[in-house]
Amino acid sequence: MDTYIFLVIALILMYTKGMSLFMRRLHLPQVVGAVLAGILLGPPVFGVIAPSETLELLAEFGVILLLFSAGMETDFNQLRKNLKSSFIISFLGVAVTLGAGFGVAYWFGKSPVESFFIGVVIASVSTGIIVEALHELGKLKSKTGTILLSVSLFDDIIVIGILAVAMGGAQGEFSLYSLGMTLAKMVGFFGFAILGGLFMNKLYNSIYEKFGRTKRLSVFAVAYCFLMVYLAEWLGLANIIGAYIAGIAFCNTKCVEYLETKTNVLSYMLFTPIFLANIGLKASFDSMDTNAILFTVFFVLAAVVSKFLGCGLGAKICGFTSRESFQVGAGMIARGEVSFVVASKVTAVGLISPDIFLSVIIVSLSTILITPMLLQLAYKEKRKEKSTQKQQST
Amino acid sequence: MDTYIFLVIALILMYTKGMSLFMRRLHLPQVVGAVLAGILLGPPVFGVIAPSETLELLAEFGVILLLFSAGMETDFNQLRKNLKSSFIISFLGVAVTLGAGFGVAYWFGKSPVESFFIGVVIASVSTGIIVEALHELGKLKSKTGTILLSVSLFDDIIVIGILAVAMGGAQGEFSLYSLGMTLAKMVGFFGFAILGGLFMNKLYNSIYEKFGRTKRLSVFAVAYCFLMVYLAEWLGLANIIGAYIAGIAFCNTKCVEYLETKTNVLSYMLFTPIFLANIGLKASFDSMDTNAILFTVFFVLAAVVSKFLGCGLGAKICGFTSRESFQVGAGMIARGEVSFVVASKVTAVGLISPDIFLSVIIVSLSTILITPMLLQLAYKEKRKEKSTQKQQST
Numbered sequence: 203m204d205t206y207i208f209l210v211i212a213l214i215l216m217y218t219k220g221m222s223l224f225m226r227r228l229h230l231p232q233v234v235g236a237v238l239a240g241i242l243l244g245p246p247v248f249g250v251i252a253p254s255e256t257l258e259l260l261a262e263f264g265v266i267l268l269l270f271s272a273g274m275e276t277d278f279n280q281l282r283k284n285l286k287s288s289f290i291i292s293f294l295g296v297a298v299t300l301g302a303g304f305g306v307a308y309w310f311g312k313s314p315v316e317s318f319f320i321g322v323v324i325a326s327v328s329t330g331i332i333v334e335a336l337h338e339l340g341k342l343k344s345k346t347g348t349i350l351l352s353v354s355l356f357d358d359i360i361v362i363g364i365l366a367v368a369m370g371g372a373q374g375e376f377s378l379y380s381l382g383m384t385l386a387k388m389v390g391f392f393g394f395a396i397l398g399g400l401f402m403n404k405l406y407n408s409i410y411e412k413f414g415r416t417k418r419l420s421v422f423a424v425a426y427c428f429l430m431v432y433l434a435e436w437l438g439l440a441n442i443i444g445a446y447i448a449g450i451a452f453c454n455t456k457c458v459e460y461l462e463t464k465t466n467v468l469s470y471m472l473f474t475p476i477f478l479a480n481i482g483l484k485a486s487f488d489s490m491d492t493n494a495i496l497f498t499v500f501f502v503l504a505a506v507v508s509k510f511l512g513c514g515l516g517a518k519i520c521g522f523t524s525r526e527s528f529q530v531g532a533g534m535i536a537r538g539e540v541s542f543v544v545a546s547k548v549t550a551v552g553l554i555s556p557d558i559f560l561s562v563i564i565v566s567l568s569t570i571l572i573t574p575m576l577l578q579l580a581y582k583e584k585r586k587e588k589s590t591q592k593q594q595s596t
Numbered sequence: 597m598d599t600y601i602f603l604v605i606a607l608i609l610m611y612t613k614g615m616s617l618f619m620r621r622l623h624l625p626q627v628v629g630a631v632l633a634g635i636l637l638g639p640p641v642f643g644v645i646a647p648s649e650t651l652e653l654l655a656e657f658g659v660i661l662l663l664f665s666a667g668m669e670t671d672f673n674q675l676r677k678n679l680k681s682s683f684i685i686s687f688l689g690v691a692v693t694l695g696a697g698f699g700v701a702y703w704f705g706k707s708p709v710e711s712f713f714i715g716v717v718i719a720s721v722s723t724g725i726i727v728e729a730l731h732e733l734g735k736l737k738s739k740t741g742t743i744l745l746s747v748s749l750f751d752d753i754i755v756i757g758i759l760a761v762a763m764g765g766a767q768g769e770f771s772l773y774s775l776g777m778t779l780a781k782m783v784g785f786f787g788f789a790i791l792g793g794l795f796m797n798k799l800y801n802s803i804y805e806k807f808g809r810t811k812r813l814s815v816f817a818v819a820y821c822f823l824m825v826y827l828a829e830w831l832g833l834a835n836i837i838g839a840y841i842a843g844i845a846f847c848n849t850k851c852v853e854y855l856e857t858k859t860n861v862l863s864y865m866l867f868t869p870i871f872l873a874n875i876g877l878k879a880s881f882d883s884m885d886t887n888a889i890l891f892t893v894f895f896v897l898a899a900v901v902s903k904f905l906g907c908g909l910g911a912k913i914c915g916f917t918s919r920e921s922f923q924v925g926a927g928m929i930a931r932g933e934v935s936f937v938v939a940s941k942v943t944a945v946g947l948i949s950p951d952i953f954l955s956v957i958i959v960s961l962s963t964i965l966i967t968p969m970l971l972q973l974a975y976k977e978k979r980k981e982k983s984t985q986k987q988q989s990t
Contacts, residue, residue: 205835422613441599471858
């Protein structure tokens with residue numbers, strides 16, 4: 203047993219909470235404070251804490267619980283209503299970002315195959331950061347908040363789908379077969395998720411009516427979440443899809459508020475601070491030369507601008523107002539856990555040189571710092587515009 | 597990242613909760629259900645889950661949070677009042693158990709040194725199980741409940757103290773120096789704990805008065821708990837002492853109920869089920885021959901009877917009634933995490949053959965199954981006696 207982990211967790215909890223409170227005083231998003239706490243504690247600054255397997259696992263729990271919570275907060279009817287526009291926005295966002303990532307990498311002399319996978323790495327979004335930022339602004343259940351969550355859900359599916367097929371293709375496997383397998387797995391997963399969700403929904407309503415608020419409700423709900431996480435991961439899908447889908451199963455039960463309260467305690471008391479600090483911990487600025495810095499600058503710009511334009515354009519096409527399209531574009535900039543997962547999977551099989559990892563971390567950190575600020579701006583501007591519109595209409 | 601862990605946790609949560617509910621229907625302690633769930637899931641029965649480092653870590657978190665919670669539930673004034681009797685009961689319990697363990701081991705042909713350390717292994721108690729069993733009976737704040745917690749606290753200190761000194765002696769280090777060091781560390785730890793506790797107590801009362809029930813209170817409290825856990829472990833004391841002492845720091849603050857509620861959610865939603873199931877998982881009955889079985893039978897008897905008599909006698913000497921002495925003796929039977937820690941430390945340096953480990957697990961499992969039942973009996977009998985006394989006195 204590594205006893206050092208207890209000191210590490212104590213420091214993470216104290217620093218993230220302290221920095222979050224400090225950020226709130228500066229009217230900045232608390233997420234930024236928690237990630238900054240991780241950077242401060244990590245190797246490049248004070249060097250008190252190094253990334254570790256254990257922290258990685260606890261951070262993963264944090265992402266899962268965050269997504270589970272997000273699923274429970276989903277307005278199911280609105281999600282169904284938004285299915286088509288979410289898909290269009292997500293598809294455009296992924297396509298434009300993949301193209302931009304490919305372009306920058308190819309321009310810096312990478313091979314076409316490597317450039318393609320570099321594009322895939324930044325094509326995903328960090329649902330965790332989006333949720334945390336929206337949650338903080340109280341916009342999780344707003345029109346664009348629900349769209350952002352549905353779009354990020356589609357993003358995960360599309361990116362992981364592309365990854366599964368393209369990795370098979372690039373490694374010489376029969377791509378039509380792997381394409382078919384991936385599609386079959388997705389259909390199977392969502393089929394099971396819908397049946398399981400309907401069953402849990404009915405079960406929970408009847409238990410709640412019979413026994414009221416009882417601990418077994420929250421314990422079994424968390425167990426169901428972990429089960430769906432395992433199922434998604436076992437099928438080669440991103441595990442966070444499992445957590446989100448599991449949350450949706452409970453989103454319109456009568457006891458959803460009780461479940462949310464209990465899950466949120468589990469999150470904010472331990473796992474969310476570790477998840478956010480762990481992202482900051484991964485920042486290391488040692489092996490950067492001029493060329494790498496230049497590449498990273500363009501890489502960050504490509505990641506930010508392409509996602510913003512792609513998703514914003516998608517939203518506009520789907521009939522959203524300019525302000526709403528701005529909100530959607532701004533929200534989708536955040537990169538995080540899925541980018542890290544994709545990058546490590548692709549570097550592990552040698553399709554991308556491991557040098558890219560540092561740049562991906564910087565993309566993630568930049569977008570994590572930018573997204574909440576932009577979102578705050580986007581939702582603040584909306585109110586102003588509304589009052590302007592009112593003045594104009596009167 | 598080992599994705600299997602998500603399935604493992606889902607199964608543990610479902611089985612422990614399911615078995616606990618089943619046990620409750622049979623009017624048996626829920627702890628037993630959770631441990632039995634672990635045995636069922638583990639290698640000897642269904643073999644679905646194997647013990648792992650990750651589970652070990654999460655179980656450790658469970659023990660820590662359980663002890664932290666127990667500390668917060670402590671009646672500080674009663675603890676101070678019980679200081680002398682707790683020490684006498686603990687000292688007698690440890691002395692008698694160590695002697696009995698030594699006797700059984702020596703009788704089965706072990707060397708005097710090995711026999712001594714086998715005695716030390718069963719001299720400790722499982723505060724976690726005691727707390728869980730008392731909590732379930734609603735007796736944590738009763739007179740004997742507080743005594744049991746104080747006694748188990750002293751047990752940890754005495755056993756870890758003996759271990760530190762005797763291991764140093766057996767490995768040829770200067771024992772007077774190591775004795776002095778251990779004592780100095782204990783004095784240092786408790787000195788720091790008292791100062792830190794007084795500071796936290798004052799701080800929390802003033803924060804609570806200013807801001808009311810705010811998340812930062814619970815997050816910083818958990819951080820302080822982990823800090824004390826690290827400090828205790830860093831000084832070579834059992835880390836659970838840190839958690840318990842950290843809990844005591846908050847036990848008479850105005851916000852203690854709020855902190856307890858939040859910590860309990862963290863415990864029962866994830867960590868306590870894993871802690872209890874993990875004990876069951878460690879049971880393996882493969883390498884047992886007739887001699888080992890016979891040794892284990894006597895070993896279990898020695899562990900149960902000696903602790904019961906030693907602590908019961910101690911309680912009687914301190915002026916407790918026969919019923920109360922019975923409760924104290926019954927409660928102190930439980931062995932668990934500290935026995936495992938001691939056994940693995942001692943086997944690691946070669947002072948005991950690793951064969952003992954299986955017997956220690958069986959001692960732990962037997963006492964874990966016996967303790968809650970005996971405690972239930974002990975507290976049930978008390979009511980009957982009271983009513984009999986009333987009838988006699990009228």
